[in-house]
Amino acid sequence: MEIMSIITFAVFIFLVFLLHSILKFFSIGIKKLPLPPGTLGWPYIGETFQLYSQNPNVFFASKVKKFGSIFKTHILGCPCVMISSPEAARLVLATKAHLFKPTFPASKMRMLGNQAIFFQQGDYHAKLRKLVLRAFMPESIRNMVSDIDSVAINTLGSWEGRQINTYQEMKTYTFNVALLSIFGKDEVLYREDLKRCYHILEKGYNSMPINLPGTLFHKAMKARKELAQILAKILSVRRQMKQNHTDLLGSFMGDKEGLTDQQIADNIIGAIFAARDTTASVLTWILKFLGENPSVLEAVTNEQDEIIRAKEENNEEKALNWADTKKMPMTSKVIQESLRVASILSFTFREAVEDVEFEGYLIPKGWKVLPLFRNIHHSPENFPEPEKFDPSRFEVSPKPNTFMPFGNGSHACPGNELAKLEILVLIHHLTTKYRWSMMGPRNGIQYGPFPLPQNGLPIKLSRKT
Numbered sequence: 071m072e073i074m075s076i077i078t079f080a081v082f083i084f085l086v087f088l089l090h091s092i093l094k095f096f097s098i099g100i101k102k103l104p105l106p107p108g109t110l111g112w113p114y115i116g117e118t119f120q121l122y123s124q125n126p127n128v129f130f131a132s133k134v135k136k137f138g139s140i141f142k143t144h145i146l147g148c149p150c151v152m153i154s155s156p157e158a159a160r161l162v163l164a165t166k167a168h169l170f171k172p173t174f175p176a177s178k179m180r181m182l183g184n185q186a187i188f189f190q191q192g193d194y195h196a197k198l199r200k201l202v203l204r205a206f207m208p209e210s211i212r213n214m215v216s217d218i219d220s221v222a223i224n225t226l227g228s229w230e231g232r233q234i235n236t237y238q239e240m241k242t243y244t245f246n247v248a249l250l251s252i253f254g255k256d257e258v259l260y261r262e263d264l265k266r267c268y269h270i271l272e273k274g275y276n277s278m279p280i281n282l283p284g285t286l287f288h289k290a291m292k293a294r295k296e297l298a299q300i301l302a303k304i305l306s307v308r309r310q311m312k313q314n315h316t317d318l319l320g321s322f323m324g325d326k327e328g329l330t331d332q333q334i335a336d337n338i339i340g341a342i343f344a345a346r347d348t349t350a351s352v353l354t355w356i357l358k359f360l361g362e363n364p365s366v367l368e369a370v371t372n373e374q375d376e377i378i379r380a381k382e383e384n385n386e387e388k389a390l391n392w393a394d395t396k397k398m399p400m401t402s403k404v405i406q407e408s409l410r411v412a413s414i415l416s417f418t419f420r421e422a423v424e425d426v427e428f429e430g431y432l433i434p435k436g437w438k439v440l441p442l443f444r445n446i447h448h449s450p451e452n453f454p455e456p457e458k459f460d461p462s463r464f465e466v467s468p469k470p471n472t473f474m475p476f477g478n479g480s481h482a483c484p485g486n487e488l489a490k491l492e493i494l495v496l497i498h499h500l501t502t503k504y505r506w507s508m509m510g511p512r513n514g515i516q517y518g519p520f521p522l523p524q525n526g527l528p529i530k531l532s533r534k535t
């Protein structure tokens with residue numbers, strides 16, 4: 071018995087040793103591979119200035135031209151590999167997603183809370199994702215169309231007869247729609263408080279992280295606590311009422327799920343963060359592209375007028391419904407083409423969790439990996455005459471992994487249906503009831519952090535007569 075177990079033990083040790091050697095052999099194999107081409111610039115600061123001192127697209131484009139679709143560089147203190155081929159994007163985001171974990175700058179993590187969906191992998195991520203998708207899938211958001219419809223009508227009404235900053239006003243619209251999707255109609259009670267706290271929070275998170283009374287950062291941390299208190303109040307009211315809600319908060323509160331209040335708070339703040347500025351930037355670009363392309367605007371307006379006409383003919387209720395939004399193919403193509411040309415999320419961040427081989431190169435463990443969506447969307451191989459705004463190119467669907475405004479794989483945007491829905495509804499009322507003229511400079515772009523028309527696209531809106 072004794073001897074048997076000693077032999078078993080010896081065999082076990084031998085096998086462990088063998089396995090270790092095999093693994094070591096292979097990892098040395100990978101280690102021998104060259105790094106991708108490219109330059110790392112100065113120590114520590116790397117090429118951060120080259121990237122941030124100009125339009126970032128100039129940096130990416132000149133690198134791709136020099137080194138090809140995969141190259142290394144060094145920004146913000148991190149060595150990184152930038153990739154801009156559809157194959158590489160598929161590998162990093164979808165097929166080998168387990169080897170590339172999402173990473174964010176520390177400031178974002180502080181603002182959103184470290185339990186928010188963006189930073190997670192594995193079981194906790196899968197659980198959160200299921201809950202978010204449940205609230206944002208078409209069957210859930212189809213009931214929200216008439217409420218979004220009223221938000222859109224009120225928003226546009228408030229712009230009449232004055233010069234507005236399109237981006238700022240769109241942020242109010244997308245914030246209100248986000249609250250509707252998170253809290254349902256209960257939200258009106260808390261809207262102003264939530265808005266005030268979120269505003270302080272966002273101002274603080276880009277500031278120096280010095281937690282002394284009076285600093286923006288200190289105020290932001292206080293606002294975050296207050297947000298958590300407001301949420302706690304909403305949660306306790308809901309728990310007493312014992313009703314089922316189909317909104318995001320209801321999904322997070324589902325009995326079996328057992329999320330803590332902290333986890334719920336981090337993910338509610340995260341959802342507002344993911345939903346508001348992204349959708350508002352896209353809407354701003356759409357107004358610009360429609361304003362610059364009269365024939366496209368006319369086609370969209372005709373499509374939207376036809377929806378109103380058909381509803382009147384069938385004696386339907388005036389408010390838009392889900393079925394109406396499925397009869398907008400021209401407008402949908404305009405949204406797709408705007409997402410492509412504007413590519414507001416120029417890239418995303420991942421980090422290699424181990425040494426990875428890709429196309430004969432080594433991507434070392436710990437390096438950042440950035441799929442460059444904008445370069446993929448602006449490559450003439452994927453989209454001929456890429457700088458031209460031409461919605462008709464979406465009459466045929468793009469090839470896999472050449473068009474990823476919402477990402478791909480396990481972290482792809484769960485809010486994409488909601489984003490498209492609220493954009494369709496706003497364009498419907500805008501084109502059927504209003505004209506607008508653009509007041510600012512024509513070609514300027516600002517980055518803050520998403521690319522936007524200069525000064526947020528000042529416009530003047532008036533009712534059609």
Ligand code: HEM
Binds near residue numbers: 414474484
């Ligand atoms: C046009 C507007 C939008 C664009 C272009 C957009 C784009 C994206 C992209 C590219 C990602 C993936 C990032 C990555 O893989 O690193 C993402 C993730 C996400 N988006 Fe959106 N998004 C938009 C609107 C929304 C809306 C309205 C919501 C609703 C709450 C939302 C919620 C989220 C969430 C929660 C994630 C994280 C998913 C995860 O990590 O599993 N987004 N979005």
Ligand SMILES: *[C@@H]1O[C@H](CO)[C@@H](O)[C@H](O)[C@H]1NC(C)=O
Binds near residue numbers: 312313314
């Ligand atoms: C809420 O949903 C649960 C599970 O789907 C169901 O068992 C319960 O009866 C519902 N309660 C109400 C008040 O609708």
Ligand SMILES: *[C@@H]1O[C@H](CO)[C@@H](O)[C@H](O)[C@H]1NC(C)=O
Binds near residue numbers: 160164
């Ligand atoms: C996402 O990746 C899968 C697998 O590679 C692919 O089939 C799909 O078309 C991709 N989606 C997009 C939007 O490119």
